Amino acid sequence: MIPFAAPVRDTRFVLEELLEHRSLSLPGFEEVSPELVEAVLEEAARLANEVWAPLNASGDRQGCTRRDDGSVSVPDGFAEAYRAYAEGGWNGIGVSEALGGQGLPEVVASAVQEMLHGANMALGLCPMLTAGAIEALAHHGSDEQQATYLAKLVEGTWSGTMNLTEPQAGSDLSKVRTRAVPQEDGSYRLFGQKIYITWGEHDAAENIIHLVLARTPDAPVGNKGISLFLVPKYVVKKYVVNEPQVNQDGSLGERNDVICAAIEHKLGIHGSPTCTLSFGENGGAIGYLVGEEGRGLNHMFTMMNEARHKVGVQGIGVAERACQQAFAYALERTQGRSPRSGRNDCTISDHLDVRRMLLSMRARTDALRALALYCAAQLDVARHAADAADRTAAQARVDVLIPVVKAFSTDQAVEIASLGIQVHGGMGYIEETGAAQLLRDARIAPIYEGTNGIQALDLAGRKLQRDGGVAMAALIDEVEGTARALSATPALATLGEGLAAGAADLTAALATLLEQGSDPTRGADAVQAYATPFLSLAGHVLCAWQMGRAALAASAAIDAGSDDPGQPDHFYTAKQQAADWAIRQWLPEGRAQLAVIEAGMASLAAFDPSAH
């Protein structure tokens, strides 16, 4: 098994040279220096490499165990590794200091998340879900709820879950049936069953705070009847704000009436317990309304938008690990004769067909990382910029980027992990090698937190139609600017041409989508038909844009004579080669999606799957 090495150097390249640490100049980050960020990355890498990564394969083999009493144990070492993470303060690095966090920019938090998911995706899911619960409570929880739950969630002593799906309510949450019955004391009793609850029950945290979508009695059918509830695994003796004499210790009380009825047997992420939770089999699970009644879906979407970014980042972490394994294997495995050296015992990395796979894996991972961190940096602006107009513009950009980061990164991660298997040949198919686990693990990411089809519809329908494509067009302007800068650099002019062509294709696709999507009778169909090809095109163009920026930065570094001390000339040269590949050999595949859109939707709309 190849050890994992968190990609500190590549991450610093993005933060320092592509994003120029702009988040650090925002109000609220005055204390955060580049040196501090560097130290954070190094320390996170140590945790990822030394504590989390060594448990990745053993956790996959062992999986989780549910006992007859409904309790679930996670794989050996996971609880300790999670505690090392919580005790290191990592759970709160992106959370504001006011809520007990470290108050670092989202762009830094995202970089750390990628390292941890690359080390151990199954374990990384626990804090990912907790982050969603923190987000929901920070935005919609009452003062009392914040006082009672937030600190423990932020420090990671307790974990959080998102309880959305029911057997009949998957992508369509309007079908939720779980009931929440109001009690005289203002609390509720919940009854129902939720499925696919990630880290829904486990023994790695002292308490679990479930955030649950449920329907109050007499609530209207559909989305507007759904509210959000907080259901703790152990009822908490609450802090009551301004009344410290009442139940003031925040200690754990009785076990609540929510139990794990089953855990799923999944393709991957075996170390992450995916639970069916039963609420109220013994009188009702005690729950508390979060935010407004009937606004549960809205409140949940607060969590989901950021969770979607995190899933994209997770995919990138797994892609990075797949790269590392494939490179290490290809550089060590000797087989065949190199046409260049004529040597009879060359490593397979000398064969250009293998090198093509390696460069494709590396360039795509680099590009996805740069785009995801760009999006995180825009999130920082949206939250912290002094000027309201800047915040609004950044949020609009974030809104269109998040579905791309989620869907495109995870689709690509599956392909990259699959290519990683291919580089290994027969060894890749043997579980002991570890390459197969990465494909099995990665394969969930295009499905959860909204399938990638749902992401595409969110982009092509809601996000683009509501502002008439303004935010996307602004992004395309940036792409064109980078294309012009490349064209103005003689050595990079062909990249400028390629990127400009990609931008033009995306502009044309956007126009088609906006025009046909706004048609009163056929618009909804057009959005459905073109959503996925459009997202793929956008993902390719935006990733190529980031690689164009990387080529410019690398070129500047080379011209300035600066280079990575340990690897003279190679780091930046490799970045240029990756950019060349991404723009000239990867982008054309994405551009083909314009033809897909222009071919229209007639045969798709006419196709009757039941007739076949």
Next chain:
Amino acid sequence: MIPFAAPVRDTRFVLEELLEHRSLSLPGFEEVSPELVEAVLEEAARLANEVWAPLNASGDRQGCTRRDDGSVSVPDGFAEAYRAYAEGGWNGIGVSEALGGQGLPEVVASAVQEMLHGANMALGLCPMLTAGAIEALAHHGSDEQQATYLAKLVEGTWSGTMNLTEPQAGSDLSKVRTRAVPQEDGSYRLFGQKIYITWGEHDAAENIIHLVLARTPDAPVGNKGISLFLVPKYVVKKYVVNEPQVNQDGSLGERNDVICAAIEHKLGIHGSPTCTLSFGENGGAIGYLVGEEGRGLNHMFTMMNEARHKVGVQGIGVAERACQQAFAYALERTQGRSPRSGRNDCTISDHLDVRRMLLSMRARTDALRALALYCAAQLDVARHAADAADRTAAQARVDVLIPVVKAFSTDQAVEIASLGIQVHGGMGYIEETGAAQLLRDARIAPIYEGTNGIQALDLAGRKLQRDGGVAMAALIDEVEGTARALSATPALATLGEGLAAGAADLTAALATLLEQGSDPTRGADAVQAYATPFLSLAGHVLCAWQMGRAALAASAAIDAGSDDPGQPDHFYTAKQQAADWAIRQWLPEGRAQLAVIEAGMASLAAFDPSAH
């Protein structure tokens, strides 16, 4: 679990309407009528659906078990299902009657293989390997070897294996180290270890005939020192030709010195035992030279070329099953509101984004099947045509088609199986659903029998360079002919345009590959750099060609008023929609590979994977 239904109707469409049963008019098939073929397909479907398919999931869960004595048992029911297959005479359907087979055309045998692999790929591997052994012995075995082994292999009482790979010798078989020491009686004793031996040890057949690459003493290093040996699990009391009094019973003698040292823990095909075989740990495994000394690799390639076609067919079988599962789920699962009907409980097949996935799965599976069966029909011509020039031309066509069928079908099968998971949403990630198994199973197919990279090199290097692209150009001529026929049909004219553009791209790519590939200094690198993009382009264009032919056939059938009695209008209409999607929405992705080739190989050749 959705039951499997072997695709009899779709297969008949290809055999009858696209291939017009031309194999049946070849010498040697006088007795084979269309009605007989139809009956064979129906009977094979019964075996696949009722006997093999029900064991697919249970075999995956149970896997194979190796005992301390080295014996291996396959999953419950597999031995009985294999015997039902052998007793039904299925093992010999494509083998000539002279060798004890049924003497049906390869195109029919391939269609049956696809059904069986769709039903149970892990079980299907046993006869697939036996077929290779039959092929090798039929071509290169002595009369005595044929008399002793062939009948039992053809009837399936014994199974066969291919022993190529060693830890240091994977894609590069020149590195084989297994030794074969000649004995005074003309036999050999073999010593060494082989890995990844499919069905290398099991309890479903009475004997196992291993075909083993090994090196004789003092043999030259490299390819020319390797010979092919036959090593039976149980030594056979031989039939001696013309001396029936000597050991004439052909019964099984002593257990040979070849044992299973381990079985692999794999991503998929758990029902297929993948063995490490140790030869000669107790004095030497008795083996017999097959064919000429030093010609082992050549003899093995006889088996491999056809085995590669079978692996492509296997991928198509799995893709077909993935289609069936996805369609069944999408037609039953209700979720969301249909923009067209406005109904609040539509099936997900009503959402065009889901329908896009379904149509893409169906169209690609149809196209791959048509191409693989076209290739099989050309194999029939190559073997049976009366005219030597026809045989030669067909063989040349087969030679360029086989790497495409193997690599393109299996790459696409992985994507189709992955898309099948996506259609299921969260359910797809749960092993019980069965969709995940199809991805796990399919993932081996791009690796074994020569990785898909090796296939691409075989095509772009050996096959195209040796005849200067003549056979490929002849295929492109056929594509252009179909494009003209489409263009001449007003309703299909846009398909004609699309296909013609694809053919032009393939012609351009071929010219580039031939020109740069023949460069004395850079040629080998160019072949390596362009091989995979070229194969992908060729696969897309040739599949689109088949779909163009399907559109013409469907159009003719609709015009003639004939249609599938049970499904008025829909069968042929769906074929037209699939053809429209394939040519207008899938082919553009393939055409992007021309841009990949035209971008050149400079950054790939310069990229240093060790520097990153």
